[in-house]
Amino acid sequence: MPEQxxxxxxxxxxxxxxxxxxxxxxxxxxxxxxxxxxEVNGSCIYHHTHRFLQQHQHLSPEPPNDFxxxxxxxxxxxxxxxxxxxxxxxxxxxxxxxxxxxxxxxxSYLAENPMAKVRFSKENEEFHFMKxxxxxxxxxxxxxxxNDFVEILGKITIDSIYxxxxxxxxxxxxxxxxxxxxxxxxxGDDRLAAEISKLDPYTFTLEGLRNxxxxxxxxxxxS
Amino acid sequence: xxxxxxxxxxxxxxxxxxxRLLAEKLSGKVVQNINSTSVGGGVAEILNRMVPLLKExxxxxxxxxxxxxxxxxxxxxxxxxxxxxxxxxxxxxxxxVFLETSRTxxxxxxxxxxIVFVHDPQPVALVDKKQDKKWVWRCHVDVSEPSEExxxxxxxxxxKYDSAVFSAPxxxxxxPIRQFLISPSIDPLSDKNKELPQETIDAVLRKYGIxxxxxxxxxxxxxxxxxxxxxxxxxxxxSAEVLFEVREAAKDDPDIHVLLLAQNDIEINAxxxxxxxxxxxxxxxxxxxxxxxxxxxxxxxxxxxxxGIPLQIAHKYSGLLCNSIEGASFALKQLxxxxxxxxxxxxxxxxxxxxxxxxxxxxxxxxLLFLSLYHAEDVVYL
Numbered sequence: 001m002p003e004q005x006x007x008x009x010x011x012x013x014x015x016x017x018x019x020x021x022x023x024x025x026x027x028x029x030x031x032x033x034x035x036x037x038x039e040v041n042g043s044c045i046y047h048h049t050h051r052f053l054q055q056h057q058h059l060s061p062e063p064p065n066d067f068x069x070x071x072x073x074x075x076x077x078x079x080x081x082x083x084x085x086x087x088x089x090x091x092x093x094x095x096x097x098x099x100x101x102x103x104x105x106x107x108s109y110l111a112e113n114p115m116a117k118v119r120f121s122k123e124n125e126e127f128h129f130m131k132x133x134x135x136x137x138x139x140x141x142x143x144x145x146x147n148d149f150v151e152i153l154g155k156i157t158i159d160s161i162y163x164x165x166x167x168x169x170x171x172x173x174x175x176x177x178x179x180x181x182x183x184x185x186x187x188g189d190d191r192l193a194a195e196i197s198k199l200d201p202y203t204f205t206l207e208g209l210r211n212x213x214x215x216x217x218x219x220x221x222x223s
Numbered sequence: 224x225x226x227x228x229x230x231x232x233x234x235x236x237x238x239x240x241x242x243r244l245l246a247e248k249l250s251g252k253v254v255q256n257i258n259s260t261s262v263g264g265g266v267a268e269i270l271n272r273m274v275p276l277l278k279e280x281x282x283x284x285x286x287x288x289x290x291x292x293x294x295x296x297x298x299x300x301x302x303x304x305x306x307x308x309x310x311x312x313x314x315x316x317x318x319x320v321f322l323e324t325s326r327t328x329x330x331x332x333x334x335x336x337x338i339v340f341v342h343d344p345q346p347v348a349l350v351d352k353k354q355d356k357k358w359v360w361r362c363h364v365d366v367s368e369p370s371e372e373x374x375x376x377x378x379x380x381x382x383k384y385d386s387a388v389f390s391a392p393x394x395x396x397x398x399p400i401r402q403f404l405i406s407p408s409i410d411p412l413s414d415k416n417k418e419l420p421q422e423t424i425d426a427v428l429r430k431y432g433i434x435x436x437x438x439x440x441x442x443x444x445x446x447x448x449x450x451x452x453x454x455x456x457x458x459x460x461x462s463a464e465v466l467f468e469v470r471e472a473a474k475d476d477p478d479i480h481v482l483l484l485a486q487n488d489i490e491i492n493a494x495x496x497x498x499x500x501x502x503x504x505x506x507x508x509x510x511x512x513x514x515x516x517x518x519x520x521x522x523x524x525x526x527x528x529x530x531g532i533p534l535q536i537a538h539k540y541s542g543l544l545c546n547s548i549e550g551a552s553f554a555l556k557q558l559x560x561x562x563x564x565x566x567x568x569x570x571x572x573x574x575x576x577x578x579x580x581x582x583x584x585x586x587x588x589x590x591l592l593f594l595s596l597y598h599a600e601d602v603v604y605l
Contacts, residue, residue: 021404041601124393
């Protein structure tokens with residue numbers, strides 16, 4: 001590999017592990033779902049829009065959020081389910097704005113379809129609100145240039161990739177993913193930063209995302 | 224017993240590195256597990272694997288048992304059934320037996336852990352001896368529709384813990400303490416789950432006189448070979464009764480083989496691997512870990528949509544869920560007649576188990592749980 005420019009600051013790979021906290025809060029109607037979506041902790045909204053991505057990482061490149069799944073599969077409200085599934089999470093930089101969008105979709109559907117208010121889930125099929133507790137810690141992996149970076153990216157856990165791409169941007173409200181931030185601020189590579197930023201990570205499996213980022217960086221190294 | 228390094232070829236080095244990182248953060252803490260039996264049943268099985276692995280990672284994990292006589296276990300079995308929603312009478316005398324045995328255990332046991340990790344209702348009352356240490360109650364039972372009387376009795380103890388852990392979201396209740404969701408797990412290197420040579424599988428079938436001339440299914444069907452296999456647990460006095468009833472019901476059908484396997488995990492493993500389709504048609508289920516065991520062997524499954532089973536099977540992706548006997552038999556027919564579809568479900572099932580239900584994930588979440596006792600925030604920087 002060609003020798004690479006050293007970064008002003010090395011990139012420390014962190015890992016993020018999570019534990020699911022149960023809240024005991026449950027909804028059996030759309031009205032209850034709406035009320036709780038407005039009230040619950042932001043960590044609940046984050047959990048229910050990102051859980052599928054992690055648990056079914058091998059199955060679907062475009063994971064539905066839990067709200068869309070429940071509204072469609074349990075309440076049978078396909079139109080609303082589709083609207084909720086189409087909420088493009090990458091367009092939101094804060095949990096607050098994502099929450100507002102979800103609440104707005106349910107609210108306007110209820111206004112247009114008042115009969116939906118009287119539809120109940122079956123017993124044992126209620127929507128259970130949960131939240132993600134994240135534990136973030138540095139790994140032993142540190143990149144000083146793009147060669148290091150790409151080598152490490154091939155062997156770290158997908159939890160680490162998940163943290164730097166998804167959690168940093170949305171939950172920690174850093175606006176961009178950590179990789180792009182580092183390419184821009186420590187390597188001065190605005191082109192590479194923009195290329196990674198413009199990826200929609202929600203349309204990949206996590207392994208697919210790893211491979212795509214590696215490919216983009218390798219092409220940059222070779223150019 | 225497998226060493227932690229032996230999991231690397233299955234889950235990858237970075238996962239094991241993460242476990243070591245977490246274990247370092249628990250340095251100096253003693254984790255005392257307490258339950259009621261060391262053999263038989265899912266709790267003992269998982270502790271037999273988890274405790275040595277935690278120790279190997281560097282966590283000072285230990286395991287103690289409460290003591291109880293036959294009467295005590297009869298009462299806790301009643302509790303277990305009542306928590307599962309079975310309409311059963313629990314008398315004042317039963318509660319007294321429970322409290323008396325609990326008091327004896329409190330007097331006799333040394334509760335030395337920095338973290339006292341209590342499994343299931345049998346030892347729940349030990350928390351009355353709680354002082355300044357952290358206490359967690361691990362509920363392995365489906366308590367989604369518990370008998371109010373027994374649940375309220377247990378609540379008197381549960382509320383004194385720092386945290387509770389449940390196996391499925393529907394099991395959670397409104398409690399004044401933090402509650403976490405941690406699914407149980409299977410050990411891919413245990414005798415029950417490790418790869419087996421075909422000769423071993425054939426030998427087990429021969430031993431039990433099960434011909435392999437027809438597809439083998441593990442649930443009732445008039446057209447296929449059926450194996451009903453099970454074992455007992457020392458804290459479950461009902462298991463002998465159930466075995467008798469099943470044998471009576473099956474005695475006239477030569478295609479049904481009812482086997483009592485005395486904790487012979489290799490044989491269970493071989494029977495699962497010999498099966499064409501595996502069924503788990505439960506009326507109620509705590510978590511239903513046999514589902515993950517079957518999926519790990521890439522077996523297509525038909526299973527009831529109850530308890531923790533839907534967490535393990537995404538319908539039509541990694542198995543088929545059913546809500547009725549008719550639905551189960553239809554799903555079974557689909558799988559037997561569409562081997563390619565069945566194979567795909569089995570492969571997805573194995574991948575899902577690999578990502579979510581192996582012991583390495585369980586070790587990670589238990590260590591995170593222990594760390595959560597010292598951190599109240601939603602994003603914890605370690």
